[in-house]
Amino acid sequence: MTDPEAALGLAVQQALAAEFGPEYGTADPLIRPSSFADYQSNAAMSLARAIGRPPRDIAASVAARLAEGSASATVLRSSPGEDQPGTDLAGSDLVGSAEVSGPGFINLTLRDSWIAAQAAAQLRDPRLGVPEEPADLVVVDYSGPNVAKELHAGHLRATSVGDAVVRVLEYLGRKVVRAAHLGDWGTQFGMLIEHALDVGQEATYKQLVAGEFTAFYQAARQKFDANPDFADRSRERVVLLQAGDEQSVQLWTLLVDDSMEYLRAIYTRLDITLTDADMDPESFYNPMLADVCAELEASGVAVISDGALCAFPPGFTGRDGNPLPIILRKSNGGYGYGSTDVAAIRYRLRDLGAQRIIYVVGSEQNLHLAMVFAVAKQAGWLTDKASAEHAVVGLMTAKGGGRLKTRAGEQVKLVQLMDEAVERANQVIADRYPDPVERTRIAEAVGIGALKYGDLSVARDSSYALDYDRMLALTGNTGPYLQYATARIRSIFARAGLDPAQSSGPIELTGQPERALALQLAGFGRAVAEVAETAEPHKLAGYLFDTASAFTTFYEQCPVLGADEEIRQSRLALCALSLRVLVTGLGLLGIPVPERM
RNA sequence: GCCCCGAUAGCUCAGUGGAUAGAGCGACUGCCUCCUAAGCAGUAGGUCGCGCGUUCGAGUCGCGCUCGGGGCGCCA
Numbered sequence: 001m002t003d004p005e006a007a008l009g010l011a012v013q014q015a016l017a018a019e020f021g022p023e024y025g026t027a028d029p030l031i032r033p034s035s036f037a038d039y040q041s042n043a044a045m046s047l048a049r050a051i052g053r054p055p056r057d058i059a060a061s062v063a064a065r066l067a068e069g070s071a072s073a074t075v076l077r078s079s080p081g082e083d084q085p086g087t088d089l090a091g092s093d094l095v096g097s098a099e100v101s102g103p104g105f106i107n108l109t110l111r112d113s114w115i116a117a118q119a120a121a122q123l124r125d126p127r128l129g130v131p132e133e134p135a136d137l138v139v140v141d142y143s144g145p146n147v148a149k150e151l152h153a154g155h156l157r158a159t160s161v162g163d164a165v166v167r168v169l170e171y172l173g174r175k176v177v178r179a180a181h182l183g184d185w186g187t188q189f190g191m192l193i194e195h196a197l198d199v200g201q202e203a204t205y206k207q208l209v210a211g212e213f214t215a216f217y218q219a220a221r222q223k224f225d226a227n228p229d230f231a232d233r234s235r236e237r238v239v240l241l242q243a244g245d246e247q248s249v250q251l252w253t254l255l256v257d258d259s260m261e262y263l264r265a266i267y268t269r270l271d272i273t274l275t276d277a278d279m280d281p282e283s284f285y286n287p288m289l290a291d292v293c294a295e296l297e298a299s300g301v302a303v304i305s306d307g308a309l310c311a312f313p314p315g316f317t318g319r320d321g322n323p324l325p326i327i328l329r330k331s332n333g334g335y336g337y338g339s340t341d342v343a344a345i346r347y348r349l350r351d352l353g354a355q356r357i358i359y360v361v362g363s364e365q366n367l368h369l370a371m372v373f374a375v376a377k378q379a380g381w382l383t384d385k386a387s388a389e390h391a392v393v394g395l396m397t398a399k400g401g402g403r404l405k406t407r408a409g410e411q412v413k414l415v416q417l418m419d420e421a422v423e424r425a426n427q428v429i430a431d432r433y434p435d436p437v438e439r440t441r442i443a444e445a446v447g448i449g450a451l452k453y454g455d456l457s458v459a460r461d462s463s464y465a466l467d468y469d470r471m472l473a474l475t476g477n478t479g480p481y482l483q484y485a486t487a488r489i490r491s492i493f494a495r496a497g498l499d500p501a502q503s504s505g506p507i508e509l510t511g512q513p514e515r516a517l518a519l520q521l522a523g524f525g526r527a528v529a530e531v532a533e534t535a536e537p538h539k540l541a542g543y544l545f546d547t548a549s550a551f552t553t554f555y556e557q558c559p560v561l562g563a564d565e566e567i568r569q570s571r572l573a574l575c576a577l578s579l580r581v582l583v584t585g586l587g588l589l590g591i592p593v594p595e596r597m
Numbered sequence: 598g599c600c601c602c603g604a605u606a607g608c609u610c611a612g613u614g615g616a617u618a619g620a621g622c623g624a625c626u627g628c629c630u631c632c633u634a635a636g637c638a639g640u641a642g643g644u645c646g647c648g649c650g651u652u653c654g655a656g657u658c659g660c661g662c663u664c665g666g667g668g669c670g671c672c673a
Contacts, residue, residue: 476621
């Protein structure tokens with residue numbers, strides 16, 4: 001099983017090396033999808049100057065060599081150490097035609113027999129052609145839940161994107177630590193505890209058990225903003241809490257436990273793989289904070305400024321042009337998010353041994369995270385053996401494009417969004433399934449699928465308005481479209497009384513829709529690997545949509561069950577492969593796949 | 598004031614320095630005696646915000662603008 005782009009790239013490199021010398025065997029073959037052929041190589045133009053010949057001449061000799069299939073004579077690896085088992089490059093089997101066009105494009109068409117063989121191999125491969133990557137440890141920080149605050153619509157993206165990234169990394173063989181950095185330890189908890197003391201423990205318990213986090217939080221917040229005395233008490237209360245004061249801890253535990261129950265329920269319904277063990281509460285870092293501060297102060301990374309312990313990573317300046325700090329310990333002795341974030345990155349790098357940390361976090365934290373990374377570098381925790389990256393998540397905006405204001409009631413709870421999604425799906429299928437249980441199950445899968453796919457199918461860093469019609473669409477490039485393709489495939493097998501898992505071909509491509517589908521399916525491994533590399537699930541979403549489109553075209557034009565036996569077997573195999581790619585891909589995005597719809 | 602992000606079809610968005618910039622929605626025209634019409638085939642719709650530059654070649658890279666969003670010391 002070989003990725004066509006990689007196979008062609010290697011073939012072009014071999015041709016270049018054979019024609020112009022071994023130094024060109026490592027040049028970028030610039031393989032791109034083409035509207036004039038399966039792929040094109042643009043290497044002739046980029047190498048014209050170095051080789052010292054007109055691009056069309058270069059293209060012509062490469063094309064001639066590719067067409068005659070002698071490229072396999074000298075086997076060159078694209079880079080030393082990069083071993084690709086199964087990259088069997090008999091050029092004569094691979095390239096059907098190579099033609100020069102325009103200023104020096106080489107239009108490359110694959111042989112049908114090669115594509116068919118790849119599809120057959122992919123069907124036999126338990127990994128569907130997805131490469132295996134080293135078991136490096138990757139920490140993915142995502143979702144960003146808070147104790148005593150309900151998840152709102154804006155949490156959806158950081159949650160679904162992070163979860164998709166996690167699933168993809170694990171599928172590729174990486175070792176992944178999920179970290180939902182649970183906000184449970186900041187000033188706001190001083191505020192909440194003070195408020196709880198004001199209203200009494202009994203009333204607090206009642207309100208929280210009823211799930212009215214938001215109301216409770218907002219009441220506290222209002223007092224905090226309006227009443228300086230209350231605000232001061234709150235800040236003092238955090239210090240007490242962080243120092244382990246019994247009464248404070250007791251009330252805090254109440255808040256945490258209730259919130260966890262709420263989060264478990266919503267993650268389960270959204271099919272998010274986060275469990276209790278993946279919660280990475282800020283309070284977890286509390287015992288490390290003093291030591292982190294001591295270490296940074298000893299190494300000179302942190303200094304006292306205005307009574308607070310601050311790190312001033314180089315290159316960051318504030319409004320007034322002065323160096324900008326990360327506050328590690330506040331002047332009253334308390335710790336804030338700067339402290340825990342710095343402690344967390346030390347823990348992840350030094351204690352867990354993470355080789356990569358991906359922060360799937362809102363764009364508004366860009367500066368803060370850049371400073372955290374800078375401090376980690378200064379401290380010597382973040383070296384060139386590891387990486388920390390901010391996978392920026394776009395902000396959800398109000399209709400006009402500004403901030404969503406909680407006060408103005410613009411914040412929509414994530415649960416409301418989910419309910420509405422399922423309700424819309426329900427309406428579409430209201431008269432479709434006799435069994436109400438099955439109907440409910442399908443509506444749930446379709447609604448949640450639409451919601452998640454809607455968020456996962458756009459670049460994660462684009463900001464976006466809360467728009468039900470857009471987010472919950474059920475037709476077109478949507479989750480249900482992909483789900484529907486799988487349901488149709490299953491229906492074919494069900495009608496014939498066959499098990500897709502038993503379908504093995506052989507595969508023979510008798511027409512354009514079959515050929516296009518098989519070629520599309522071959523790109524699965526590349527699409528998955530790309531998501532891991534960039535932490536951008538929308539690339540997989542786009543790939544799956546193209547795959548479902550290719551399948552649907554095939555479905556419309558190539559009857560399966562009514563075909564002659566040989567063609568029937570081949571088409572059943574293509575169906576089986578399509579089904580596995582789509583189901584696996586949707587699984588990697590965390591989108592449920594109903595059997596029928 | 599400084600920093601980060603964005604501006605592509607009526608709307609929402611893709612787009613790896615390559616040829617004639619693509620989807621979906623919406624609009625319009627067709628398609629259910631045929632494996633599920635949540636579908637398919639087709640039509641219309643673009644000075645890729647503006648200017649200059651780099652390049653054989655720029656929606657893509659650089660610089661300067663305009664407009665919008667976000668951020669910039671004890672909230673997270």
